[in-house]
Amino acid sequence: MSELRERSDAELLALHVDGDPDAFGELFGRHRDRLWAVALRTMGNPEDAADGLQEGMIAAFRRAGSFRGDAAVTTWLHRVVVNSCLDRLRAMKVRRAEPLPDDLEERADRGALVxxxxxxxxxxxxxxxxxxxxxxxxxxxxxxxxxxxxxxxxxxxxxxxxxxxxxxxxxxxxxxxxxxxxxxxxxxxxxxxxxxxxxxxxxxxxxxxxxxxxxxxxxxxxxxxx
Structure with missing residues (x-):
């Protein structure tokens, strides 16, 4: 794992495509907090954000071989996650009014959100x-x-x-x-x-x-x- 930390994002994605079992986890860990911030703000609540982020990461995990390298890996990851969130929002069509959750302050020291x-x-x-x-x-x-x-x-x-x-x-x-x-x-x-x-x-x-x-x-x- 220490060797993976020295690899670039593009190298990690290539290693994942080649079958390295740990490469995608290292890549996700690097960008998890920023991707979570985007998912949370786009979806509006932690429950939907978690679903949107996970669905996006599953899509990225599966479609990594289609990455052409015409953009930065982090840009591609953001695109996949945002599209996943937008798909969920559009599927909801009319979102029912829900109170914001009471646990938004938990672990508030993570990421670029605080x-x-x-x-x-x-x-x-x-x-x-x-x-x-x-x-x-x-x-x-x-x-x-x-x-x-x-x-x-x-x-x-x-x-x-x-x-x-x-x-x-x-x-x-x-x-x-x-x-x-x-x-x-x-x-x-x-x-x-x-x-x-x-x-x-x-x-x-x-x-x-x-x-x-x-x-x-x-x-x-x-x-x-x-």
């Missing part, structure tokens, strides 16, 4: 920060799946429009349009947060309020479901 300043806040401030995050998650769920995916990648995960377009397999202009429409819809919902420092999501400057806590992604490589 603001580094949170560890310095007192309990009262943490309560306010948690409520703001819940507002952002709830607001995101009002967007169409395509708008949500674009905003998550560009405004919250900090990818460029070009990178997001590659992950979503659409034109850059389409990403810009989805982000514009999504921000317009979020503005009245999250405008109450703006006076504290411009927390409404905006491209190129991921806001603190976008740092949604997570219950933590599934551990290890995905298990195929019977």
């Amino acid at each position: 603001s580094a300043t949170d560890v310095e806040l007192d309990p009262a401030q943490l309560t306010v920060a948690d409520e703001r995050r819940r507002m952002v998650l709830a607001a995101l769920r009002t967007l169409t799946p395509d708008q949500r995916a674009a905003l998550v990648l560009v405004d919250m995960e900090g990818y460029s429009v070009a990178e997001a377009a590659e992950m979503l397999d659409v034109a850059e202009g389409t990403v810009k349009s989805r982000c514009f429409r999504g921000r317009a819809k979020l503005a009245p919902l999250l405008g109450v947060l703006a006076p504290t420092g411009g927390d409404v999501p905006h491209a190129g400057n991921p806001p603190e309020t976008a740092d949604v806590p997570t219950t933590g992604p599934p551990r290890g490589p995905p298990a195929d479901r019977a």
Whole structure:
């Protein structure tokens, strides 16, 4: 395993295709937290996010041989996971209204989801920060799946429009349009947060309020479901 840690993403994927039993697990472990962040914000709750992430990773596990190398491996992984999440959202069609889960703070120190300043806040401030995050998650769920995916990648995960377009397999202009429409819809919902420092999501400057806590992604490589 120590030898695998020295390998590049592309090398790990190639080793997996060649039959190495540990290569995909090492690759998944490297990018698990970022992929989980995208899945959680796109799906809106940990249960659906876990399903979306696992289905995406199973697809990547099985289709690794089709990777052509015309994009970075991490871009390809994001594309597979986002597509898996979007497929689930579209299949749901009309999502029933559900309260946000109470366990979003568990293991909140994993991944790129928690603001580094949170560890310095007192309990009262943490309560306010948690409520703001819940507002952002709830607001995101009002967007169409395509708008949500674009905003998550560009405004919250900090990818460029070009990178997001590659992950979503659409034109850059389409990403810009989805982000514009999504921000317009979020503005009245999250405008109450703006006076504290411009927390409404905006491209190129991921806001603190976008740092949604997570219950933590599934551990290890995905298990195929019977």
